[in-house]
Amino acid sequence: MASNVPMRNLLSLVQNRSLKTSNTSSPSPLTVQYLLSSSVLHFESAHSVSQKLQIDEGDLQNPHYVIGFLKAHDFKDAHIAKLIHKWPAVLHCKVEHNLKPKFEYFIENGFVGEILPELIVSNPDVLRRALDSRIIPCFELLKSVLGCSEKAASAFKRCSVSMMSAMEPNIDLLIKEGVPVDRIAKLIMLQPRTIQQKHQRMVYAVKALKGFGNRFKDYRFYTCS
Template identity: 55%
Template structure:
């Protein structure tokens, strides 16, 4: 009887005891590579490895990419940030894809620390086609800001302009402004102040232009481009509310436009 009771107690103990902790599985090759070669933290490497893999039998491209970055003064922290943001860059061809883009940026003013700063801030740029997007976009911007230095300053503030939206929409929006009689120097100011404005759909630009003209503002007027940069971003309700608030302070509509 005593032995039976002891046996029952042992079974109960075994059934209710928590499972012994299992040893953690070793990191995958991808995780190890991202840590040792790219400088990612263990947590970041594990997160990236859920959607991206490095083939341990095909390391030529990843090695070439890292060598290219280091040869252009990208620090370890730069490389880690870029790869964490855009891991597929490790699978890019340096000869046919990345190096021509690096050469283009350097030729057009992104020298020294400016190149790492641009590409680390928005590495998606490197996924865009050089001939059909990066070069024509740079050329379009330069036609208004007049110099490589001006484009560099603009892209430091808004690197997304090289990759976000379509070139067709961007070109059409600028053509609309030119056709409406907005002076070139005012378009340049719009690009510098609010570069996102030219990335909206053209019908939104048309609506904003017409709304301002209906209020008596003309494209050649000094406050027109400032008002346009605000009007493009706001829906009808928000725009009317903004005007009403300014007018409630005792300002005229003309004074309100001067404040944009």
């Protein structure tokens, strides 16, 4: 495993033109070195990630701030390595405008300790979604059905934020069809993505179940008569 490279050495490498490559398809040696030194990635992982991500060799500050911010919020090296491997573009996120407001909201709503790194690593999609228009409405909806932030946090970890727009009409449909709210809450806790499927699929599923139930009642009537 490669040894860690101090930041001052990385900055000196930026000035060394011999490290720059004219082949854009090959990862920059500086990028690989930076990933090795900053996120405790093994060489194979750093090489793989660097092929998907171009770090501006003249500006290493933003990736450095991102990693420092994550470490300040209980992210271990293993968390950071896994997050970068799953979504390399996290190193391009702006701390003040993207990460900080979302982390503050999550912490205020029960994502504390290990829960926060678990959320981000398991579902990096939350960092790509708008806080005001996507994340907050989704979380508030979960909380209104489940009754508390702790349960909402547990369900949110296993939800797809990109599919949240279907959740509210699906919940409204189930309530309209007479499904008790506590049953809906149980479904969200056990299988949150079931309630996130496309609305038309949910409509079809409800109709199919109602049809099956009617046939079952007819069968019981004729066999008992």
